[in-house]
Amino acid sequence: MYARMSAAVEAGGGTIADIDRAEGLIWADPGNTAAFPVLVADADRLEWIQLPYAGIEPFAHHLDDRWTWTCGKGVYAPAVAETALAMALAGFKHLHGYAREHSWSAPVGRLLAGSRVTVLGGGGIAACLLPLLEPFGCVTTVVRRSGHPLFGADRTVTVDHLPDVLPATDLLVVALALTGETRGIIDAAAIDLLPDDAWIVNVARGGHIVTDDLVSALGEGRLGGAALDVTEPEPLPDGHPLWALPNCLITPHIGNTPEMGLDLLETFVEENVRRFCQGLDLLAPVDVALGY
Amino acid sequence: MYARMSAAVEAGGGTIADIDRAEGLIWADPGNTAAFPVLVADADRLEWIQLPYAGIEPFAHHLDDRWTWTCGKGVYAPAVAETALAMALAGFKHLHGYAREHSWSAPVGRLLAGSRVTVLGGGGIAACLLPLLEPFGCVTTVVRRSGHPLFGADRTVTVDHLPDVLPATDLLVVALALTGETRGIIDAAAIDLLPDDAWIVNVARGGHIVTDDLVSALGEGRLGGAALDVTEPEPLPDGHPLWALPNCLITPHIGNTPEMGLDLLETFVEENVRRFCQGLDLLAPVDVALGY
Numbered sequence: 001m002y003a004r005m006s007a008a009v010e011a012g013g014g015t016i017a018d019i020d021r022a023e024g025l026i027w028a029d030p031g032n033t034a035a036f037p038v039l040v041a042d043a044d045r046l047e048w049i050q051l052p053y054a055g056i057e058p059f060a061h062h063l064d065d066r067w068t069w070t071c072g073k074g075v076y077a078p079a080v081a082e083t084a085l086a087m088a089l090a091g092f093k094h095l096h097g098y099a100r101e102h103s104w105s106a107p108v109g110r111l112l113a114g115s116r117v118t119v120l121g122g123g124g125i126a127a128c129l130l131p132l133l134e135p136f137g138c139v140t141t142v143v144r145r146s147g148h149p150l151f152g153a154d155r156t157v158t159v160d161h162l163p164d165v166l167p168a169t170d171l172l173v174v175a176l177a178l179t180g181e182t183r184g185i186i187d188a189a190a191i192d193l194l195p196d197d198a199w200i201v202n203v204a205r206g207g208h209i210v211t212d213d214l215v216s217a218l219g220e221g222r223l224g225g226a227a228l229d230v231t232e233p234e235p236l237p238d239g240h241p242l243w244a245l246p247n248c249l250i251t252p253h254i255g256n257t258p259e260m261g262l263d264l265l266e267t268f269v270e271e272n273v274r275r276f277c278q279g280l281d282l283l284a285p286v287d288v289a290l291g292y
Numbered sequence: 293m294y295a296r297m298s299a300a301v302e303a304g305g306g307t308i309a310d311i312d313r314a315e316g317l318i319w320a321d322p323g324n325t326a327a328f329p330v331l332v333a334d335a336d337r338l339e340w341i342q343l344p345y346a347g348i349e350p351f352a353h354h355l356d357d358r359w360t361w362t363c364g365k366g367v368y369a370p371a372v373a374e375t376a377l378a379m380a381l382a383g384f385k386h387l388h389g390y391a392r393e394h395s396w397s398a399p400v401g402r403l404l405a406g407s408r409v410t411v412l413g414g415g416g417i418a419a420c421l422l423p424l425l426e427p428f429g430c431v432t433t434v435v436r437r438s439g440h441p442l443f444g445a446d447r448t449v450t451v452d453h454l455p456d457v458l459p460a461t462d463l464l465v466v467a468l469a470l471t472g473e474t475r476g477i478i479d480a481a482a483i484d485l486l487p488d489d490a491w492i493v494n495v496a497r498g499g500h501i502v503t504d505d506l507v508s509a510l511g512e513g514r515l516g517g518a519a520l521d522v523t524e525p526e527p528l529p530d531g532h533p534l535w536a537l538p539n540c541l542i543t544p545h546i547g548n549t550p551e552m553g554l555d556l557l558e559t560f561v562e563e564n565v566r567r568f569c570q571g572l573d574l575l576a577p578v579d580v581a582l583g584y
Binding site for chain 2: 078079082083085086087089090092093094095096097098099100101102103104105106107108109110111112113114131132134135136234235236237238243244249250251252253254257258259260263264
C-alpha cells in the first residue's frame with residue numbers, strides 16, 4: 001500500500017517528503033492509527049491529510065480543524081457495484097447452486113435482461129450500479145430518502161413508497177447507509193411484498209435486513225434467493241442457518257477487497273494530489289465538526 | 293411454449309389458423325419432429341416454416357425447398373452472453389469458492405473493470421457480450437477467423453494472432469463455432485501463454501478446450517480458474533477431476549435455458565411474423581441446400 005500511495009503522489013505531481021517538510025499526508029497504514037499523534041507532532045508545514053477509509057471511524061478521535069481532511073468516501077463504490085452485479089447474476093443463473101454440485105444437473109436460470117431492479121439507496125453504489133445495468137435494459141427504480149431523481153434510473157421514489165415498489169421487483173439491491181431509520185428496513189412485511197421468485201442482494205450493512213425474517217422466507221420458498229455480502233451478525237457464525245440454505249449465497253464482505261480497493265484508492269489519491277498541487281477543491285472532504 | 297408462440301403470432305399481426313389454411317407454421321414442439329410430415333400433408337397454403345432451434349439438426353431430414361425456412365440462429369446469443377458475464381464475474385469475485393464455504397473466510401476478489409478481455413469468436417455471443425462489458429471499461433480484443441473488426445471491440449485480430457494476444461489477457465471468453473479447425477484450440481500451449489491468474493470462460497462447445505490440459509493447468513495453479521458451461525465429455529461424468537477443482541465452476545449448459553430461451557424466441561418470432569405479414573425479408577433464413 002505504501003508503494004501504491006507513493007506512486008499516486010508522484011503521478012499526481014507531488015513528491016515524497018519527510019513529515020517535517022510535507023504539506024500533505026497520505027495515510028497508508030489503515031490498521032495503525034495510534035502512530036498519528038507522534039507523526040504529526042513535527043509536521044509544521046502540514047495542511048492536508050488524506051485518509052484511506054470510506055467511513056473514518058478509526059480516525060474520528062484524531063480529527064482536528066488545524067488541517068484539511070479528506071477520506072475515501074465514494075472511492076470504493078465502483079467495486080461494490082461490480083460485486084452487487086456479480087451476486088445478482090450468480091443468483092439469476094443459479095451459480096451458487098451449481099458451484100455446490102458434483103454432478104451434471106438440469107439447466108435452470110433466468111435473464112437479468114429486462115428485469116425490474118429496485119436499488120434501495122441513492123448513493124455512490126447506486127450511481128455506479130445503474131450504468132452497469134444499462135445494457136441489460138432493466139427497468140430500474142431507485143428508492144432514496146430525498147426522492148431526488150438519480151441519473152440513469154428509470155424512476156426515483158422516496159422511501160415511503162418502498163411498499164408500492166416491492167411487488168414489482170425482480171431484484172432488490174440493498175445499498176444504503178445504516179441509520180436508526182434504515183435498520184431492519186427489510187423485514188418480514190417487506191419480504192412478503194416481493195414476488196416469490198425475487199432475489200435480494202445486500203452490499204450495504206447486515207443490519208438492514210432482519211436476518212430471522214430472511215431465514216424464514218428463504219426456508220419457506222417465499223423468495224427466490226438472497227446474496228449477502230454483509231450479514232447480521234457479522235462475521236456470520238459457523239452453524240448459522242443461512243450457511244445451509246440452498247437459495248442463499250454468503251460472501252465475506254468482499255464488496256471492496258484490499259486488492260480491489262487499492263486500485264481505486266490509488267487513482268483517487270492521484271487525483272486529490274493533483275488538485276492539492278493546483279490549489280483546487282479536494283474530493284471527499286471530511287467535515288471535522290460533523291465527524292464524517 | 294404453444295401459448296407463447298401463439299401470443300407472438302398475434303402480436304406480430306398474424307392470426308392462429310388450422311394447418312390447411314395456414315401460410316406460416318411456427319414449430320412450437322422442439323422435441324417432436326416426427327409429427328411434421330403428417331402435419332404438413334394438407335398444408336396447401338403453407339409458405340414459411342419457423343423452427344425454434346439455433347442449430348437445426350433435429351429437422352435437417354425434413355428440409356424441403358417447397359417452403360421458406362427460418363430458424364433461431366442468433367436468437368439466444370443475448371442469453372449466452374449474459375451467462376458468460378455472470379460466470380466471469382463469479383470467477384473474479386470467487387463466488388464459486390464462497391458458495392462452497394460454511395464459514396466466514398478472508399475477502400478476496402478482483403475487479404473486472406479495466407481488465408483485458410479476449411473474446412475468441414466474432415459471432416452473436418461476442419456481439420452481445422461487448423455491450424455488457426462496455427461500462428466496465430475493459431480492454432477488449434476479438435479473435436476471429438476473418439479479422440473483420442467487430443463493432444464495440446477495441447481491436448479485432450485473426451486467429452493466427454491468438455498466441456500474441458493470450459499473454460495480455462485477464463479473461464478469455466471462448467465463444468466460437470466448433471469446427472475441425474477450432475477443436476482443441478485451447479490446449480496446454482495456449483493455456484501456458486495466459487497469465488497465471490487469468491480466467492477462462494467457455495460458453496461455446498467443450499471440444500474447444502483440451503480438457504486434460506485444462507485439468508493439469510488448474511491443478512498446478514498455472515491459471516486463475518475456469519468457468520465452463522460446456523464440457524468435453526458432456527455431460528461431465530461424476531467423479532471427473534474438474535468437479536473437485538477449487539478454481540473451477542461447472543454449469544450444465546445453462547447459456548440458454550428453456551426458461552430464458554422462450555422469452556427471446558417469442559420476441560424473435562413476433563418480429564418474423566411481422567416481417568412475413570408485410571412481405572419483408574425474414575430473419576435467420578435457413579439455406580436448404582447447405583442445410584443450416
